[in-house]
Amino acid sequence: MNRLNYHHLYYFWRVAKQGNLTATAEKLAISQSALSAQINQLEHNIGQPLFAREGRTLVLTELGHTVLNYAEDIFQRGEELQQLLKRGVITLPSLRIGMLSSMSRNFIESFMEPLLKDKTDASFRLLARPQPELLDLLAQHQIDVVLTNREVSLSDDIAWQSQLLSRQAVSVIAPASRCDLPEYIDPAYKHQRWVVPGSASPLRAAFESFCTQHQLEPEIVAEVDDMAMLRLLARDSGALAAMPAVVVRDELQSGVLSKRFDVPNAFENFYAVTLKRKFQHPLLSELLQSPMIDAIQQATAEQQSDAH
Amino acid sequence: MNRLNYHHLYYFWRVAKQGNLTATAEKLAISQSALSAQINQLEHNIGQPLFAREGRTLVLTELGHTVLNYAEDIFQRGEELQQLLKRGVITLPSLRIGMLSSMSRNFIESFMEPLLKDKTDASFRLLARPQPELLDLLAQHQIDVVLTNREVSLSDDIAWQSQLLSRQAVSVIAPASRCDLPEYIDPAYKHQRWVVPGSASPLRAAFESFCTQHQLEPEIVAEVDDMAMLRLLARDSGALAAMPAVVVRDELQSGVLSKRFDVPNAFENFYAVTLKRKFQHPLLSELLQSPMIDAIQQATAEQQSDAH
DNA sequence: TCATTCATTCTATAAAAGTGAACGTAATTT
DNA sequence: AAATTACGTTCACTTTTATAGAATGAATGA
Structure with a gap:
C-alpha cells in the first residue's frame, strides 16, 4: 500500500455516511462515475473491498466499518478546523x-x-x-x-457498546378513583380492565406470566407500543395499567394516578448504545x-x- | 475558502513538524519547488500565511500553530489507520x-x-x-x-499548558563523615566548602540569599548545572551540597550522605509542560x-x- | 567577499481527477 | 412478462492539479 490518499478517504467517508453513491456525488457536485472511480482506487490501494456490492446498493464490509470509524475521527476534526478557519470560532456540533x-x-x-x-x-x-x-x-x-x-x-461488523442506564420495575397503575384496590396482589384484581404494552414488548410477556401465575383474567382494553400513548390511556381510560412508573411520573405526583404495587421480577431496561470510538x-x-x-x-x- | 485540501494539509504537517522545507521534500521524495507550491496554495486557500518567512527559514505563525495542532490530530489518526491496514494491528506510538x-x-x-x-x-x-x-x-x-x-x-503563538508536578525543598547535604554538623543553621556552617547549583538556577539564588542572611561565607568548590553531576560531587567531593534531597535519594538511604536541614523558603519546582490538545x-x-x-x-x- | 543554504518563481510535462455516454443489473411498475 | 426506474461501473476523452528542473533571490557564515 502506498501512502493513504486522504481525498479518496474523504469521498469514502461521505459515501459511507450517506450510504448511497449517486446522492453523495450530487452533494459533492461531481459525477457518479468520478466518485465511483475514486472509491475503487481507494479499495484497490488498500487491497480489500470496503463496500460489498449487494444488488444495486453499497453495503459496508467489516473492514469498511473500521475504516469509517477512523475517517469519522479524521474528518470531524478536519471540519472543525475548516470552521475555525472560516468563521474564527468552533461551535460544538449538535x-x-x-x-x-x-x-x-x-x-x-x-x-x-x-x-x-x-x-x-x-x-x-x-x-x-x-x-x-x-x-x-x-x-x-x-x-x-x-x-x-x-x-x-451483537453484530460481526460493528462494535456496539451498550451501557445499561437504568432498570425500572413494572408497576400496576390505577386511576385515583380506584385507590380502593389493595397495594398487593389480591383476588380483587381477578377481573379488571387493563391497558398494557404491546405484545412485542418484554414487559407484556412479564405481565402475562404474572397473570397466569395469580390466575388473573384481565380484560385487555388496549395494547399499545408507544409509552407516551400508554400514559394517556392510563390517565384517561379509567382502566388499570401495567407500565414502568416513570412513564406516568407527573400523574403519580399530582395524584391523578396512583401506583398500587410492583409486578415482581418484571423490569424495563434502558440502554445507551454507542459505537466504540x-x-x-x-x-x-x-x-x-x-x-x-x-x-x-x-x-x-x-x-x-x-x-x- | 474552498474545501480543505487534505494533501496540502498533509504536506504542511510534515514541513511544520520538521521545520524545514528542503529536508521534508527529500523525505517525501518530491522536489522542493513542488512542496513550496503546495504549501503556498494551502495558505492562499486559507487566505492567511501559516509560515512567516524569516530569512531563509520558515517559522510557524500563530495560525500556523493552531492548524498544526489540528493536523497532528488528523494525521496521527491517519497513520494509525494506515498501520492497521498494512499490518492488521495498531501499536501505541512511543x-x-x-x-x-x-x-x-x-x-x-x-x-x-x-x-x-x-x-x-x-x-x-x-x-x-x-x-x-x-x-x-x-x-x-x-x-x-x-x-x-x-x-x-507565555508565548503569543503557542498555548502551553504547564502542570506543577512536585515541589522539593532545597536541603543541605553533608557526607557521612560530617554528621557532626547540627541539623539546624548554626555558626558551624560559617566557613565550609560547598558544591552548589549553577548560577542560572533559582536554587542558587535562594542559596546565596540564605548565606547572606546568616552571614555564611561559603567556599564554592564547584558550581554545576547538571543535577546528576552535582550528585556525584556531593558524594565524592567531601564538601557540603545544597540541592533537593530527591537528587541523592539513594545515598541518603544508604547512609553515604546525610541531610542536615532544609533551606527555608527555597524550593525546586518540577513542571510537566504540554501543548493544549x-x-x-x-x-x-x-x-x-x-x-x-x-x-x-x-x-x-x-x-x-x-x-x- | 564568496560560497552555501534554503525558499520561491517560472515553464513544461506528467499524473490525477473529472465528464458524459454507454452499459449492466437489480428492483419496481404496468 | 415487458417496460421502467434506480443505481453502480466502465470507457474514452478533457480538464485540472501536481511535479520536475532550471533560474532567481535572499540570508547566513566562513
Whole structure:
C-alpha cells in the first residue's frame, strides 16, 4: 500500500455516511462515475473491498466499518478546523440522539437533563425511529447514541457498546378513583380492565406470566407500543395499567394516578448504545457519566438487591 | 475558502513538524519547488500565511500553530489507520518525553515509574536538551511532554499548558563523615566548602540569599548545572551540597550522605509542560494523573502549608 | 567577499481527477 | 412478462492539479 490518499478517504467517508453513491456525488457536485472511480482506487490501494456490492446498493464490509470509524475521527476534526478557519470560532456540533418511539418520554427527558440547564452552548437533535433504523444510523455516524429498551444483538461488523442506564420495575397503575384496590396482589384484581404494552414488548410477556401465575383474567382494553400513548390511556381510560412508573411520573405526583404495587421480577431496561470510538462527543461523555445516571444506577442496584 | 485540501494539509504537517522545507521534500521524495507550491496554495486557500518567512527559514505563525495542532490530530489518526491496514494491528506510538539535562534523574525516574512496571506495551523515548530546544520540539509535536524545573514564559503563538508536578525543598547535604554538623543553621556552617547549583538556577539564588542572611561565607568548590553531576560531587567531593534531597535519594538511604536541614523558603519546582490538545497520548494522561503524582502534590501541599 | 543554504518563481510535462455516454443489473411498475 | 426506474461501473476523452528542473533571490557564515 502506498501512502493513504486522504481525498479518496474523504469521498469514502461521505459515501459511507450517506450510504448511497449517486446522492453523495450530487452533494459533492461531481459525477457518479468520478466518485465511483475514486472509491475503487481507494479499495484497490488498500487491497480489500470496503463496500460489498449487494444488488444495486453499497453495503459496508467489516473492514469498511473500521475504516469509517477512523475517517469519522479524521474528518470531524478536519471540519472543525475548516470552521475555525472560516468563521474564527468552533461551535460544538449538535449531539444527535436516537430514541425508540416506544420509550418513556420522561426517561428520555431525565437523561437529557444536564443538556437543558445552564449550558448555553449545548445543542442537540432528537430522533425517534424503529430500532433497526436507529442502529443503521448509528453505524453510519449519523447519530451519536441510541436510547433503547431493547437489547442489541451483537453484530460481526460493528462494535456496539451498550451501557445499561437504568432498570425500572413494572408497576400496576390505577386511576385515583380506584385507590380502593389493595397495594398487593389480591383476588380483587381477578377481573379488571387493563391497558398494557404491546405484545412485542418484554414487559407484556412479564405481565402475562404474572397473570397466569395469580390466575388473573384481565380484560385487555388496549395494547399499545408507544409509552407516551400508554400514559394517556392510563390517565384517561379509567382502566388499570401495567407500565414502568416513570412513564406516568407527573400523574403519580399530582395524584391523578396512583401506583398500587410492583409486578415482581418484571423490569424495563434502558440502554445507551454507542459505537466504540476513540473520540466521543464531549456532551455524550458528560451525559453517560452524569450524576443522575449514577443515581439511577445506584437506585436500581438497590432495587435489585431488595428483590433478592 | 474552498474545501480543505487534505494533501496540502498533509504536506504542511510534515514541513511544520520538521521545520524545514528542503529536508521534508527529500523525505517525501518530491522536489522542493513542488512542496513550496503546495504549501503556498494551502495558505492562499486559507487566505492567511501559516509560515512567516524569516530569512531563509520558515517559522510557524500563530495560525500556523493552531492548524498544526489540528493536523497532528488528523494525521496521527491517519497513520494509525494506515498501520492497521498494512499490518492488521495498531501499536501505541512511543511516548516521547523531553527533559532538561539539569534535572534530577531520580525525579524523572519516579515520574516514569508507571511506565516501567507490568506494562508490556508501554514504550517511550527520553531526550535531554536545553529548555528552548525542548519547547521547540514540543511546539512541533516531536515530543509529547517536557519535564522541567524552569517556569515556561507565555508565548503569543503557542498555548502551553504547564502542570506543577512536585515541589522539593532545597536541603543541605553533608557526607557521612560530617554528621557532626547540627541539623539546624548554626555558626558551624560559617566557613565550609560547598558544591552548589549553577548560577542560572533559582536554587542558587535562594542559596546565596540564605548565606547572606546568616552571614555564611561559603567556599564554592564547584558550581554545576547538571543535577546528576552535582550528585556525584556531593558524594565524592567531601564538601557540603545544597540541592533537593530527591537528587541523592539513594545515598541518603544508604547512609553515604546525610541531610542536615532544609533551606527555608527555597524550593525546586518540577513542571510537566504540554501543548493544549484535544487528544493527548494515553500514556501521558496516565502519568499526569498517576497516584504517585497525586501523592507528591499532596505532600508538597502539606509542605507549603507547613511553611506558612 | 564568496560560497552555501534554503525558499520561491517560472515553464513544461506528467499524473490525477473529472465528464458524459454507454452499459449492466437489480428492483419496481404496468 | 415487458417496460421502467434506480443505481453502480466502465470507457474514452478533457480538464485540472501536481511535479520536475532550471533560474532567481535572499540570508547566513566562513
